[in-house]
Amino acid sequence: MIVVMEQNATEDQIQAVAAKVESFGLKSTIINGTERTVIAAIGEKRGSFKESIESFPGVSALTPISAPYKMASREVRTEPSTIQVGSFTAGGGHVGYVGGPCSVESEEQLISSARAVKAAGGTGLRGGAFKPRTSPYSFQGMKEEGLKLLAQAREETGLAVFTEVMATEDVDLVCRYADVLQVGARNMQNYRLLEAVGKSGKPVLLKRGASATMDEFLLAAEYILNEGNDQVMLCERGIRTFESHTRFTLPLASIPYLHRRTHLPVIIDPSHGTGHTYMVHDLAVAAVAAGADGLIIEMHPDPPNAQSDGYQSQTFEQFAETMTRCQKVQRALAE
Numbered sequence: 487m488i489v490v491m492e493q494n495a496t497e498d499q500i501q502a503v504a505a506k507v508e509s510f511g512l513k514s515t516i517i518n519g520t521e522r523t524v525i526a527a528i529g530e531k532r533g534s535f536k537e538s539i540e541s542f543p544g545v546s547a548l549t550p551i552s553a554p555y556k557m558a559s560r561e562v563r564t565e566p567s568t569i570q571v572g573s574f575t576a577g578g579g580h581v582g583y584v585g586g587p588c589s590v591e592s593e594e595q596l597i598s599s600a601r602a603v604k605a606a607g608g609t610g611l612r613g614g615a616f617k618p619r620t621s622p623y624s625f626q627g628m629k630e631e632g633l634k635l636l637a638q639a640r641e642e643t644g645l646a647v648f649t650e651v652m653a654t655e656d657v658d659l660v661c662r663y664a665d666v667l668q669v670g671a672r673n674m675q676n677y678r679l680l681e682a683v684g685k686s687g688k689p690v691l692l693k694r695g696a697s698a699t700m701d702e703f704l705l706a707a708e709y710i711l712n713e714g715n716d717q718v719m720l721c722e723r724g725i726r727t728f729e730s731h732t733r734f735t736l737p738l739a740s741i742p743y744l745h746r747r748t749h750l751p752v753i754i755d756p757s758h759g760t761g762h763t764y765m766v767h768d769l770a771v772a773a774v775a776a777g778a779d780g781l782i783i784e785m786h787p788d789p790p791n792a793q794s795d796g797y798q799s800q801t802f803e804q805f806a807e808t809m810t811r812c813q814k815v816q817r818a819l820a821e
Contacts, residue, residue: 487512488562489525489539492546499544500525506542510535513712517563522546526562528712553747555704557711558718563749566779569717571665571689574610574646576719577751581816582780584610584648584753585805588795589617590632598787600639602802606809610666611636611645612782616652617794618672633663640665648691648782654682661686671695671723671758674706684713691719691753691782696726696734704748719751720744721782724759733761733798736769741776751779757798763789766800767808774812775819781812 489503500516504525507514512529527535540548553559568578576582585603590596590613600611615632628635636647650668651660657679660667666689673679674695683690690710694703703720710718722741724734736759744752756769770781785805789796800808 487527487535488549488551489527489545490547490549491523491525492544493522495523495544495546499542503539503542503545506539510538515557515714519563519565524562526551526557528556553704554701555708555748557716558704558707558748558750560747560749565749566745567716567749567751569689569719569751571717572609572640572646573644574665576753576780579820581774581778581812582610582751582753583608583809583812584612584646584780584782585785585809586612586648587614587786587792588784588799589614589793590628590635591793593635593638595787596635596639597642599785599802600643600645602785602787602805604643604645606802606806607813608805608809609646610648610782611639611643612648612668612784613639614794615649615660615663616656618650618652618670630659633660637663651679651683654678657682657686661688665689666691666719668721669693674698674703677706677709680706680709681713684710684715687715687717689717689719690715691721693721693723693755694725694740696724698725700740700743700747704744707748707750719753719780720748721753721755722759723755732759732765734759736760738769738773738776741773741778745777752777753780753782754778755782757782757784757795757800761798763798763800763804766798767804767811770808771811771815774815777819783808 504514507527512527515526617627646665648666668691671693724736727735754773784799786799789799
C-alpha cells in the first residue's frame with residue numbers, strides 16, 4: 487500500500503502517518519519526491535488499516551501496490567532514482583561509465599588500467615578481487631591484496647571502485663575498500679547475501695542471473711531494498727539461450743522494460759553479454775542509444791595474457807574509442 491501525502495503536508499504529519507503504519511505491524515518507508523511525499527507500507531495489512539490512515543491530517547490518498555516487488559516498483563517512486571558515489575553517477579539522465587579488468591592481477595596491471603579508464607572519461611573502476619570461476623582450478627583472485635590495490639587505484643585516480651562480494655562473511659571486508667558492492671549473476675538469488683549487502687548501506691550493482699526472469703530479478707533487488715538500502719543498480723549482463731555465437735544473449739529490450747517497471751538505474755554489461763571483444767563496442771553504443779544509465783566494460787593492458795576473460799576484454803585503445811562514441815550518442819540524445 488502507498489500512502490500519498492498532500493503537497494503541503496508537514497514533517498510532523500508525515501512522521502505521524504509513518505508511526506501509525508508501523509503500529510499495524512507494517513514497515514514504513516518515507517519517499518520524498520519533487521512534488522510530494524509518499525509512504526510505502528509494506529507487509530500484511532491487518533484490521534482497519536485503510537480507514538485509520540486515510541483520515542489522518544495531510545493524507546491525500548491510499549493506493550495498493552500491484553507489483554510483487556514493492557520498493558523497486560514505479561508505483562512507489564515515479565521518478566527515476568539517481569545513484570551517486572564519488573566520481574560515479576547513474577540514473578536521472580546521468581550515464582556512468584565503468585571500466586577495468588575482470589580480475590585484479592598485479593599493481594602494474596590495475597594502476598595502468600585505472601589511468602586508462604580515467605583518461606577515456608570513465609568514472610568507475612571495476613576489478614575482481616574475489617573471482618567466482620566455473621573450475622576450482624582457475625585463478626580465484628588476489629582477495630584482500632586485490633582490494634588494497636583497488637583502493638590504491640582510487641586514491642590515485644579518484645575513480646569509484648566496483649568489486650564483487652561473493653559471501654556474507656566477506657561483506658565487511660569488501661566494504662572497507664570498495665565504493666560499490668557487486669553481486670554477480672551466480673549469486674542473484676543468494677538471499678542471505680542480498681540481505682547482507684542491503685544492511686551494509688553501500689551502493690549495490692546487482693547482476694541478472696543467466697536464467698532469471700525479470701520478476702525474479704526485481705524481487706532479488708527487493709531483498710536489498712527491504713533492508714533499507716535504496717542505492718541499487720540493476721545490471722543486465724545477458725541470459726543463457728539456445729544461441730552459440732555469443733557467450734550469452736544480451737537483450738537490450740531490458741532497458742526500456744525495466745525503466746517502465748522500476749525507478750532503479752539500469753547498467754549494461756556488453757562484455758559478459760557477448761563474450762567477444764569485437765562485439766563489445768557496438769553493443770555498448772547501442773545500449774546508450776537505448777537509454778542505459780551506465781555501462782560496465784572489461785578492459786586489460788594485455789587481453790591475450792589476462793588471467794580471466796581476456797577473450798572479451800578490450801584494449802585501452804578500444805575502450806577509449808568506445809567511450810568516445812558512447813559519449814557522442816549520449817550528447818546527441820540530450821539535445
